[in-house]
Amino acid sequence: MARKPVPRLDFGDWYVTFPQRGRYIFLPADQLREAREEPPGQNECGLWLGRAESGLSVIIPVRLAVLRGGLPTVVFAVLHHGDQLRLAGYDVDFHEVRSVRVGESSRLIGQECQQCRAEIVRSADIVQCPLCQAAYCSDCWDFLANKRCYSRACNYAPVALTLAGEAAHD
Ligand SMILES: [Zn+2]
Numbered sequence: 757m758a759r760k761p762v763p764r765l766d767f768g769d770w771y772v773t774f775p776q777r778g779r780y781i782f783l784p785a786d787q788l789r790e791a792r793e794e795p796p797g798q799n800e801c802g803l804w805l806g807r808a809e810s811g812l813s814v815i816i817p818v819r820l821a822v823l824r825g826g827l828p829t830v831v832f833a834v835l836h837h838g839d840q841l842r843l844a845g846y847d848v849d850f851h852e853v854r855s856v857r858v859g860e861s862s863r864l865i866g867q868e869c870q871q872c873r874a875e876i877v878r879s880a881d882i883v884q885c886p887l888c889q890a891a892y893c894s895d896c897w898d899f900l901a902n903k904r905c906y907s908r909a910c911n912y913a914p915v916a917l918t919l920a921g922e923a924a925h926d
């Protein structure tokens with residue numbers, strides 16, 4: 757499976773990647789596929805995608821109905837991996853956690869899992885924290901649900917566990 761970038765809003769047929777901190781991507785309500793970089797404004801209907809200072813992904817809808825987990829998002833919302841949105845007639849998934857199989861020459865080899873301290877080896881299936889990129893065994897990542905990333909100075913708190921079908925190669 758080809759690796760898709762994270763964090764992203766995945767529409768199924770296409771996806772939109774979140775910008776770096778301080779930048780915004782705008783999706784016009786009537787042409788969601790026509791994403792463009794633009795700071796938030798009030799004159800057009802649509803959805804802005806941005807990043808909080810912490811690195812978390814936020815959406816800012818303007819006169820666009822957005823449901824997150826079935827509930828309306830009015831001003832803005834911080835998204836968490838696994839969130840399911842409904843916007844302009846589309847069902848959209850939010851992905852930010854990267855699951856990878858450690859490749860032959862990956863720079864992850866030799867790092868330690870932040871939970872169990874096992875050394876990351878070639879061909880291991882690992883999960884990377886979306887904010888600090890620290891590596892975890894897949895099982896150890898699952899253990900983090902409703903806790904915080906163990907990496908120093910990282911406040912990422914996974915809400916949902918890894919989405920199925922996300923395997924990729926690093
Ligand atoms: Zn581990």
Ligand SMILES: [Zn+2]
Binds near residue numbers: 885
């Ligand atoms: Zn982290």
